[in-house]
Amino acid sequence: MAVEALKLDNVKKNFAGTEIIRGLNLSVAQNERHAVIGPNGAGKSTCYNLITGRYELSSGRVYLKGEDITNLQPYEVKRKGLSRSFQITNIFPKMSVFENVRCSLLWAMGYKYSFWHMVGRQSKLNDDAEKIIEELNLKDRRNTLAGVLSYAEQRALEIGITIAGGSEVILLDEPTAGMSVSETEYIVGLIRKVTEGKTLLVVEHDMGVVFDLADRISVLVYGEIIATGTPTEVKENQAVQEAYLGAAMEEH
Amino acid sequence: MDLFIINVIDGLIYGLLLFMLSSGLTLIFSMMGVLNLSHAAFYMLGAYLAYQISIITGFWVGLIVAPLLVTILGAAVERYGLRRVHQYGHVPELIFTFGLFFVIEELVQYIWGRSMVNYNSPESLDFIAFNLAGGSIPAYKVFMLLVSVGIFVALYYVLARTRVGMIIQAALSYPKTVEALGHNVPLVFMGVFGVGTGLAGLAGVIAGPSLTTFPGMAFLLGSIVFVCVVVGGLGSLSGAFIASLLIGWLQTFAASYNVGAGDILIALGYEYPKDIYYHPWRDLWTLTLPQIGPILPYILLVLVLVFRPNGLFGKRES
Amino acid sequence: MNNIIQKSGLSAFVPWIVSAIVLSILPFIFTGGGSITIMNQIGITIVLAMSYNMLLGQGGMLSFGHAVYMGIGGFVAVHIMNIVENESLWLPLPLLPLVGGLVGLGFATIIGSFSTRKAGTVFAMISLGIGELIAACCIIITVFFGGEEGISGDRTMAPPTFGIEFITQKEVYFLIAFWVLISVFCMYLFTQTPVGKMANAVRDNPERAEFVGYSMRWVRFVSFCAAGFFAGIAGALFAINYEILTEQNLNLNMSFQVLLATYIGGVGFFLGPIFGAILFTLLQTVIGLQTDLWALYTGIVFILMVMFLPAGLTGLFAMHLIPLQLGRLGMLVRPYAKIFIPGLAFLIGSIALIELINHARHHGEEQFMTLFWIEFDTKSFLPWIVFTLMVVVGFYISRIIAREVTEAWGEATFVEGERR
DSSP, rough: OOOSSSEEEEEEETTTTTTEEEEEEEEEHHHHHHHHOOOOSSSSHHHHHTTTTTSSSSSEEETTTTTEOOOOOOHHHHHHHHOOOOOOOOTTOOOOOBHHHHHHHHHHEEEEEETSSSSGGGGGHHHHHHHHHHHTTTTGGSSSSSGSOOOHHHHHHHHHHTTTOOOOOOEEEEETOOOOHHHHHHHHHHHHHHTTTTTEEEEOOOOOHHHOOEEEEEEETTTTEEEEEHHHHHHHHHHHIIIIIIHHHHHH | OHHHHHHHHHHHHHHHHHHHHHHHHHHHHHHSSOTTEEEHHHHHHHHHHHEEEEEEOOHHHHHHHHHHHHHHHHHHIIIIIIHHTTOOHHHHHHHHHHHHHHHHHHHHHHHHHHHHHHHOOOGGGGEEEEEEEEEEEEEHHHHHHHHHHHHHHHHHHHHHHHHHHHHHHHHHHHHHHHTTTOOOHHHHHHHHHHHHHHHHHHHHHHHHHOOOOOHHHHHHHHHHHHHHHHHOOOHHHHHHHHHHHHHHHHHHHHHHHOOBBHHHHHHHOOOOOOOOGGGHHHHHOOOOOOHHGGHHHHHHHHHHHOOOOOOSSSOOOO | HHHHHTTGGGGGGGGHHHHHHHHHHHHHHSTTTTTTEEEEEEEEHHHHHHHHIIIIIHHHOOOOOOOOOOOOOOOHHHHHHHHTTTTSSSSOOOGGHHHHHHHHHHHHHHHHHHTOOHHHOOOOOOOEEEEEHHHHHHHHOOOHHGGHHHGOOGGGOOOOOOTBOOHHHHHHHHHHHHHHHHHHHHHHHHHHHHHHHHHHHHOOOHHHHHTOOHHHHHHHHHHHHHHHHHHHHHHHHHHHHEEEEOGGSSSSHHHHHHHHHHHHHOOTTHHHHHHHHHHHHIIIIIIIHHHHHHHHHHHHHHHHHHHOOHHHHHHHHHHHHHHTTTTTTTHHHHHHHHHHHHHHHHHHHHHHHHHHHHHHHHEEEEEEETTTTTEEETTTTTHHHHHHHHHHHHHHHHHHHHHHHHHHHHHHOOOOTBBB
């Protein structure tokens, strides 16, 4: 069996003595679309922050394609090929859409801290950025400041920044939160398109999206994974239904 | 030994004076997240206003009225200036207060001229309180000490025991929650800014006669006060207190012990160069402790910021 | 559109060639007594303000000690001038700014290695601390800083460059203009590099910058070093122009002036500091000759700018691009013209009152004073009444018309279906 794209081994996190993540085990296979669901406050965003180096782990290990990335800095995690989006839109508001995307490509294309390249003259860089903008369907907003885009457009840009640079493992945090039905369709289609051939881990509240998108689902409740499996397996899981899904399904 | 005791007392007075400024600065920073770079300018304003009032009515009225005037001015600055700049973000706020410092400094020179003014301690305090073999402690210094200690105790009492103090303490840690509980946070901001600058004004009123009242007095003390709050840890009152005393003593002792680097170098076995004036290391040889006294706080500041960016007692991120 | 211009190579150089031509004919247009001196000062301030904007505008780092990097570069430049004079080193004068730049770079590398760890208040406080430290060291380390009187040199003793010995101010002007052009060009190029773009990204959202693979600390560090380099160039230019450096050239007051010039011009724009530097130097030199209150005026203007025009002068121009694009700039002419007269009356009245009070307080023994080319008796009531009236009436009418201006502005920038 190939190495897992992402593996969490007994990850724990305490905040001021309270255990928020209590021994998390999760493995995501390569090219798998994996969703994490769970009630509010279950620790989904915390889990992302632990994987990507925003918070420090209290104990446990995180592996990316078999490589230990525990407690690396966010930029080191990204350089190793893992990229994430945020639940609250996190873009560069005073830069144009094009600049947003192009900045996200710079490191992956090997420019590092260069002060001898002119970005305007790097045709591959600019072409790639244009391609991503086209994929995002933001072509007519190319020169608009990111801060003045509509909410849905900002969410799309957020995904664009995340996938730019070709990270193999993508973590999305509630990509469709706060969106209308048509906007949600647009974003889901976008996610499908841009994560083709990549490993995707997605936190999502919208069950329609989850069952539509995911190959496998993990259910996170109070800092622990209580079940993992295919959508059908999870749906039928007794524990899940009791703990969470029942209520959520009714709402849906 | 006697010199030592006198220095302890002088350093304590200076340190408490620093604390009067740094406490207000800390309160303002913790509440509003902005480091008021014009703080020392209000200190100078206090001294000058008290001087102006003392000409007409004598020292004691000035002691009361000048800090109140500074409080009102400070509150007005918050209400009509800072609140407006607040919407642009933290960096413009810092720039605003930095600019305000220079404007107040220029205004003071515009009104009272560029040389020092004759602001004196009251005659009723012009006697020697007690002698300490070799040196004497004037009554005015004892008065300064009493006022500083009084302010310290009052501040402690207000913050720890009263309702207003509880709101302020709560707002330090959870500003949003406090607002949600229905407290008028903008009003609290204005009040804290006013009281903070008023404390600085009071410090100016009592320091004016002893440290002389001149246009450079804000500049002289201003940067030192920032050192106190940053070294103590931005937002930590106890940190500001300890750092103020520490720096008060550091500067007082450095100024009065004339230890030369030359003596140390000779003690280490180096030979005193014959023609000192053309010697490449002449500055090192002629360096004395009183000379480097003024820069010790800045060295401390840089060291603290490098090794403990949150200060000695700070926990809040800026 | 950007791409086309950048790809077509030659046309990208047009603004630079035009600037070069303008710079080379300026001294033949402004030939009056002190104008070359002022232009030299402007040139130095431009380089300094632009380098400062690499920190504040491009990188989001607020420094209160930027003059230090200029000062250190300048002090070393004077020392090198003296070494060259003793003929222990061969260095033509036009290369001296490069040395100053390298010194600034070196010093910035040392300080930046720890100060760029954080932005915001901590960075500002470190810069303040370093600034005060170096300024205090000036008095102590007399071998290098020369104590209170500073150190001086003689630029004309360097080996002649193409026969030029830089004796006249005009010769120095061309040297400065050359370096201003080179520096501004290089600083522009810097904004177009990967690290220059990431500096903007880190300014906007440092956390997200880390999640696209960049360490915010390193990005800041590179910008900081580059800013130090160009500040050092400004310092060497200063040394060449004035042949003396003192503590006053690197203290907190000087750093404040840098901030002021940059901010007045507009920190959000690449060209902003150029306008700021020109305006600030003119205020300082021209108004400085007319009144000893110039520092008060610039301070008040600065505070008002921070409060009401945070985008600076360039921002004010940029604002008007919207009605210009919509073809509605004409709608603003009338209200602007209407507010001009009461506004001017208010301004003149205020300045006159300030000057009058100053005169009464500090030069009370002189009966007459001259303001705006008019001499009058300060002991009579008439000027006091006239100026007070100008202030009160001017302010009142301006306020009424201000509403009209706001309305016209709203109309001129109104776009169907878009909220502004």
